[in-house]
Amino acid sequence: MQLLASYLSGSWSQGSGGKSALVNPATEAVLAEVSNGGHDLAAAFAYARDKGTAELGALTFAQRGALLASLAKAIHGAREALIDLAVANGGNTRGDAKFDVDGGAMTLSFYADLGAKLGSTKLIADGEPIQVGRTARMGGQHVWARRRGVAVHINAFNFPGWGLCEKLACALLAGMPVISKPATATALVAHKMMELFAPLLPTGALQMLVGPAGTLLDNVGPGDVVAFTGGSTTARTLRTHAKIVEHSVRLNIEADSLNAAILGPDVDLSSETGGLFIADVVKDMTQKTGQKCTAIRRVLVPADKHADVAAAIAERLGGIQIGDPSLENVRMGPLATAAQAKDIKAGIARLAEATDSIYGGTGDITPVGVPAGKGFFVGPVVRSTKDPMNCAPLNEHEVFGPCTTLGIYDGTAAFASAFVAMGQGCLVSSAYSDDRDWVAAFVGAAAPWAGRLYLGSSKMAAQSPGPGTALPSLLHGGPGRAGGGEELGGERGLQFYMQRTALEGDASVLKSLLG
Numbered sequence: 052m053q054l055l056a057s058y059l060s061g062s063w064s065q066g067s068g069g070k071s072a073l074v075n076p077a078t079e080a081v082l083a084e085v086s087n088g089g090h091d092l093a094a095a096f097a098y099a100r101d102k103g104t105a106e107l108g109a110l111t112f113a114q115r116g117a118l119l120a121s122l123a124k125a126i127h128g129a130r131e132a133l134i135d136l137a138v139a140n141g142g143n144t145r146g147d148a149k150f151d152v153d154g155g156a157m158t159l160s161f162y163a164d165l166g167a168k169l170g171s172t173k174l175i176a177d178g179e180p181i182q183v184g185r186t187a188r189m190g191g192q193h194v195w196a197r198r199r200g201v202a203v204h205i206n207a208f209n210f211p212g213w214g215l216c217e218k219l220a221c222a223l224l225a226g227m228p229v230i231s232k233p234a235t236a237t238a239l240v241a242h243k244m245m246e247l248f249a250p251l252l253p254t255g256a257l258q259m260l261v262g263p264a265g266t267l268l269d270n271v272g273p274g275d276v277v278a279f280t281g282g283s284t285t286a287r288t289l290r291t292h293a294k295i296v297e298h299s300v301r302l303n304i305e306a307d308s309l310n311a312a313i314l315g316p317d318v319d320l321s322s323e324t325g326g327l328f329i330a331d332v333v334k335d336m337t338q339k340t341g342q343k344c345t346a347i348r349r350v351l352v353p354a355d356k357h358a359d360v361a362a363a364i365a366e367r368l369g370g371i372q373i374g375d376p377s378l379e380n381v382r383m384g385p386l387a388t389a390a391q392a393k394d395i396k397a398g399i400a401r402l403a404e405a406t407d408s409i410y411g412g413t414g415d416i417t418p419v420g421v422p423a424g425k426g427f428f429v430g431p432v433v434r435s436t437k438d439p440m441n442c443a444p445l446n447e448h449e450v451f452g453p454c455t456t457l458g459i460y461d462g463t464a465a466f467a468s469a470f471v472a473m474g475q476g477c478l479v480s481s482a483y484s485d486d487r488d489w490v491a492a493f494v495g496a497a498a499p500w501a502g503r504l505y506l507g508s509s510k511m512a513a514q515s516p517g518p519g520t521a522l523p524s525l526l527h528g529g530p531g532r533a534g535g536g537e538e539l540g541g542e543r544g545l546q547f548y549m550q551r552t553a554l555e556g557d558a559s560v561l562k563s564l565l566g
């Protein structure tokens with residue numbers, strides 16, 4: 052049995068003590084094991100501070116961008132092996148696996164290009180110069196400067212490849228060394244990427260702890276940052292961690308999200324916009340078996356379209372084969388872990404107390420190509436409510452799987468945006484409409500409650516990746532329940548890893564500092 056090693060202080064170490072198993076969630080076969088501890092994490096932090104900080108600091112943005120490009124190339128070179136690991140360890144179909152692996156490479160490439168654009172500048176200007184004195188001689192200028200410290204990255208189980216790469220791209224380009232911790236259950240893809248990346252990066256630039264966090268966060272200090280993706284319960288533990296509090300360590304949280312999708316009153320289901328809406332809802336339920344933080348969980352449709360929407364979604368779902376994701380005709384695999392499957396069943400049972408069944412009952416299915424009784428499978432489930440505003444299980448609890456709930460509404464933008472707000476802060480919500488006045492009214496009221504608003508319409512339908520895809524050029528994160536964090540968003544993604552400093556002095560000196 053392979054015992055996965057961590058990459059710490061410049062070498063691979065297997066740790067010691069008890070072990071956790073990584074399994075294939077379709078068959079429950081054990082694929083590898085990982086030690087639950089036994090690593091010298093204090094030494095890893097010292098290594099990053101001493102070696103990684105100096106090595107990355109000696110490079111320009113353009114050179115660090117070139118490193119990211121080499122990582123993207125390494126992923127392309129090992130793409131098939133990475134996809135196979137994601138299928139085996141993540142319960143991913145081949146399409147799901149590509150979404151994770153290619154998404155990681157694409158994000159690295161995006162930030163590689165940004166590095167080339169930033170060139171050899173040391174400071175990045177934040178806004179225009181300001182006159183702060185009596186005359187133009189006395190000026191002010193905000194700048195972003197490289198922070199000195201360690202970036203700790205803690206990732207969720209659902210995107211082991213993309214999650215690693217999207218955080219890594221921003222931190223390394225900004226010049227901070229990284230200690231990355233993938234979720235234990237699905238760590239095989241991240242572990243393989245670490246094997247690919249280690250020979251390509253400067254000493255101390257990237258380390259990886261494979262296995263439980265243990266005392267990882269006890270080592271953070273002033274200047275360090277922690278970027279976390281995962282559940283809100285873990286997020287709460289991090290927010291109150293003694294070292295994070297003591298040193299005011301910057302903490303970015305990407306957590307749960309009750310993303311909404313709203314069908315505008317103007318949309319005919321047979322139109323391009325209507326087709327996009329149905330396709331996006333079904334895609335978000337089944338891609339990655341609904342285990343996307345950006346997936347649509349709550350759907351709002353005008354009352355007179357409810358029956359047609361329910362029928363269209365049910366028809367699409369009925370054509371989706373569920374089972375062992377390594378089989379060619381299977382379009383939806385299992386949940387990633389037994390705990391996930393249990394949580395989702397509990398979430399569906401809770402919804403069932405307050406909603407009606409449209410499709411899939413409580414999610415019991417017989418998957419294809421799987422030994423009887425094996426695998427962490429839950430089938431797609433669609434529920435429905437006539438009173439979406441007052442449906443507590445719908446608006447309070449994220450069912451992180453292939454489940455969505457339809458609610459009816461009066462077609463007004465005011466109701467639609469209030470429904471988005473009921474999620475108490477989400478990563479993304481979407482509205483499908485070709486009525487610009489309705490869209491404007493919706494956006495104005497819904498924007499404070501969402502990190503991203505996706506506006507589906509006939510003009511963009513043919514080229515839309517759907518609301519579930521987080522793009523490197525746009526912010527990923529959301530207020531309130533979603534954690535209050537921000538990642539990506541082009542150059543904005545670097546800011547978490549840099550210090551904004553206000554410079555005040557002779558305007559010509561300030562100008563020369565920015566080159």
Ligand code: NAP
Nearest residue numbers: 206207208233234235262263264281282285305306307344
């Ligand atoms: P989780 O249980 O919170 O775990 C997330 C990560 O935190 C894992 O790497 C986990 O390590 C680690 N962790 C657990 N306890 C820790 C502690 N005390 N100190 C430091 N690290 C700790 O979440 P999950 O089950 O992997 O992910 C599911 C949740 O993530 C869902 O609720 C979903 O909404 C959310 N999510 C959000 C986004 C987003 O971008 N907003 C993206 C994906 C998922 P181990 O695996 O070793 O326990």
